[in-house]
Amino acid sequence: MRTAHRTCPLCEAVCGLTITLDEDGRVAGVRGDDADPFSKGFICPKGASLGRLDEDPDRLTRPLIREGGEWREASWQEAFEAVERGLAAVPGPARAVYLGNPSAHTMAGALYAAPLIRAMGTRQVYSASTADQMPKHVAAGLMFGHPLTIPVPDLDRTGYLLMLGANPLESNGSLCTAPDFPGRLKALRRRGGKLVVVDPRRTRTAALADEHVFVRPGTDAFLLAGIVHTLFAEKLTDVRVPVRGLAEVEAALADFTPEACAAACGVPSELIVRLARELAAAPAAAVYGRIGTCTVEFGTLAQWLVDVANVLTGNLDRPGGAMFPHPATEGPRRRKPYATGRWHSRVRELPEANGELPVATLADEIETPGEGAIRALVTVAGNPVLSAPNGARLDRAFAALDFMVCVDPYLNETTRHAHVILPPPRVMQAGHYDFALLGLAVRDYTRYSPPVLPLEPGRPLEAEILARLTMIASGQGAGADPALLDEMILDQMLRKAADTPGSPVEGRDPAELRAMLTGGNGAELRLDAMLRLGPYGDWGGREPYENGGEGGDGLSLARLLRSPHGIDLGPLRPRLPGNLATASGAVELAPEAIVTDVARLREALGRQAEGFVLIGRRHLRSNNSWMHNVAPLVGGSNRCTLQINPEDAAELGLAEQAVVRSAAGELTVRLEPTDTIMRGVVSLPHGWGHAGTSQLVAAKHPGVSANTLTDESIIDPLSGNAVFNGVPVTLSPA
C-alpha cells in the first residue's frame, strides 16, 4: 500500500484528496486530505468515488477509428494520421472547435486549447461557456476591463450573503472556488451573519439559510434592479472604489421601482426594499449569482446588477464583500477596451464574446450550406448532444459532418459521431493544476498534483494529444514533435516578459531563463514559467505570503512539489484600482452595451407570467452528463425526475408520468411531486438521456435529456448564452 495526494479534478471546489493505492496501482481508498490548508479534509461522494471513476472498465484505453459504421481500435500513430487526412480535406474557416467543461479543469485544456484554436484557422469556436457563465465574463469585461476579473464573495469574512440561482450544497460552488462550501455557509451563520437564498426551489442550500425567497424563473434581473433602484431612492449608496457612470445607472433604472419589479419577478416589493436596506446596513455583505441567474434571457444584465449592487453598497473589493482573487499564475493584464461582437456568426449574425460564438448556434452553422459552413469538428471534453440547447438537433447535425475528432475517455452520445476518438489517460496518470479555478478562489492558494501512476509506454498525456492536434491543424503533420510547440510557446512567454518594462525579469536573457526551468513535460515547464513569473514567483514576485516571504522563497514548480498538500497564500486582499483594466482606470458602472440592453428589460416589466416554465437542477452525486457510469453514484436520490408542485400535479390530473412539450421538442418524464418547488415551475436535471454509448452502467439509468426541451433560438443577446431556466412548457398526462 502507498499513499498519494492530489487535487480532485471533478468540480470547482479543488479539494485535496489522499489516495491509497495497492501494489498493483489500484485505488484502495480516497479520503479528504486533512493537511490541505484550503479544503482541510473535506470530501464529497464524487471525490470519494474518484477511484471507481478512474478505473471504470468502460473508459477507452486506445484510440478508436470508425469506418463504415464499425469501430476499431487503432495505434496512436494511425489515429493521428487519420486526423491529418480528415482535417487536410477541410479548409480552416470550415473547421470548428468545441471545448467542454472538463477542459476548464485539465492542464491540457488550460495550456493547449488556445494554440489549438489558433492552429485551426477558424472563428468557429464554441464551448460550454455559452451554456454556462458567459454572461459573467461579458459583464466583468465591460465593468472591470477583463473577462476574468471576476469578484467572488469573501465567504469566510462576510456578514451577509445574498445568493441567487446557486445551490452549493449540491454543486459545491461555481465561479467561487471554496472547498467545503456547506461548512463555510454554516460558519457564516455561526458568527452571526445572514444568508439569504433566492431560488424557485427550496433547495438544501435554501433550507440551511436564514431566509429563502421564491423568485419566478428568469426574472432575477428585475429583483436586482429593484434592489439597486431602492439603494438610489433611499440614498443608501456608499461607493468606495473609483467608478464612472453612477448617474447613468440611476437614470437607466428609474422605472424599476420595487412595485414594478415585484410584479415582474414575484418577490413582494416590501421584501425587495428590505433586502436593499439589509445589504446596505451590513458591515460587510456580498451579492453572488450563479447558474440560475446566468442561463436566462437577461443573464448579462443580472450579472451586471450583482456587481452594481456590490459597488453601491461599498462592498466591492473590501474584506467580507466581493473581492478579486490573486492567483499564483496570473499574468499582467493589458489595459484595452473590452468589447464583444468583434465578429459575428455567419447564419444568425450573433456577436462573438471572448472569441467564441454561442453554442446555441452551432447546429445552424453546420446545417446551413454556404461558404464557411462547418464541415469538420474537433471536440475536447464535451458532450454537446446532451449539454447544448436543443441537443437533439445537434445529434442530427453531427451525423452529417465530413470529419469529426473527439478527445474524450468515453464513446458517448456526442463522440459516437466521431471518425476518430482520442482518449486521454486516467486522472491518476496526469498532473493537475487548476489554472482557471484558482483565479476564483475565496482564499489565495496554490497546489500542484504530480501524476500518481505512470503512463503506459507509448500513451500520450492529454496535453500531448492537444499539442499534436495543434501541429496537425497547422499543417506540420502527424509526425511532428509536440515538444517543439512547447519550446515555441515558452520562448514567446519568456521573451515577452523580458521585454516588458517593470517585469521582474526585464532585460534578462530568455535563453538563460529557459535553462532555469524544470519539469518533466511541456505542461510542467509552462507551469514552472508561469509560477516563477507570477505575483508570488521566485523571479521577483512582489506579493508576500506567510510561508514564503518577499522574493526569498518564491513559488516555482519545485517549491510546489515540496508542498504536496498545497500552500495557503492568505485571505483575499483589496486589489483596486490596480486590478482594473478598463481604459478609464475606473469601474465602468454603465457600459453602453448594457445600458442599451436595459431597454429590453424595461419592455418586459409589464409582461404577464402565464403557463408553466421549466428550470434545471443539479444532484450532489452527478456531474453534468458523464458520471452516470459509476454505480455508487447513480440511483437513490440521483434520478432523472421532473419536480412539480403537488397542487399543480393535482390540478392537471398528473400521476406517475407526464408529457412535457416546448417549442423545441417533447419528452415523457417520471414525476416527482414536491412542495419545495414553486407553483407554475417544473424542474428537470440535465445530462441524462443516455443512448448509444459504451457506458454500460449509464445505459441502465438512461433518463431523458432536458435539452430536448430547451430552445436554441432564444439566447441572452449580449453574451450569446443559452437559456435553460424559464423555458415555457405545457404538461399533460402520459
Ligand SMILES: Nc1nc2c(c(=O)[nH]1)N[C@H]1C(S)=C(S)[C@@H](COP(=O)(O)OP(=O)(O)OC[C@H]3O[C@@H](n4cnc5c(=O)[nH]c(N)nc54)[C@H](O)[C@@H]3O)O[C@H]1N2
Ligand atoms: N438544460 C441544461 N443544460 C445544461 C446546463 C443546465 O444547467 N441545464 N448546464 C450547462 C453547463 S453549466 C455546462 S458546464 C455544460 C457542460 O457541457 P459539456 O462540457 O459539453 O458536457 P459534459 O457533460 O460536462 O461533458 C464532458 C465530457 O468530457 C469528458 N471528459 C471527462 N473528463 C475528461 C478529461 O479529463 N479529458 C477529456 N478530454 N474529456 C473528459 C466526458 O466523458 C464528457 O464526454 O452543460 C450545460 N448544459
Ligand SMILES: Nc1nc2c(c(=O)[nH]1)N[C@H]1C(S)=C(S)[C@@H](COP(=O)(O)OP(=O)(O)OC[C@H]3O[C@@H](n4cnc5c(=O)[nH]c(N)nc54)[C@H](O)[C@@H]3O)O[C@H]1N2
Ligand atoms: N454535484 C454536481 N456538482 C456540480 C455539477 C453537477 O452537475 N453536479 N456541475 C458543475 C457545473 S458545470 C456548474 S456550472 C456548477 C453550477 O453550480 P450552481 O450554480 O450552484 O448550480 P445548481 O446546483 O444547478 O444551482 C442552480 C440553482 O438555480 C435555481 N434556479 C433555476 N432557475 C432560476 C432562476 O431563474 N432564478 C434563480 N434565482 N434561481 C434559479 C435552481 O433551482 C438551482 O437550485 O456546478 C458544478 N458542480
Ligand code: SF4
Ligand atoms: S466537492 Fe468537488 S472537488 Fe471536492 S471532492 Fe467533491 S467533486 Fe471533488
Ligand SMILES: [Mo]
Ligand atoms: Mo458549468
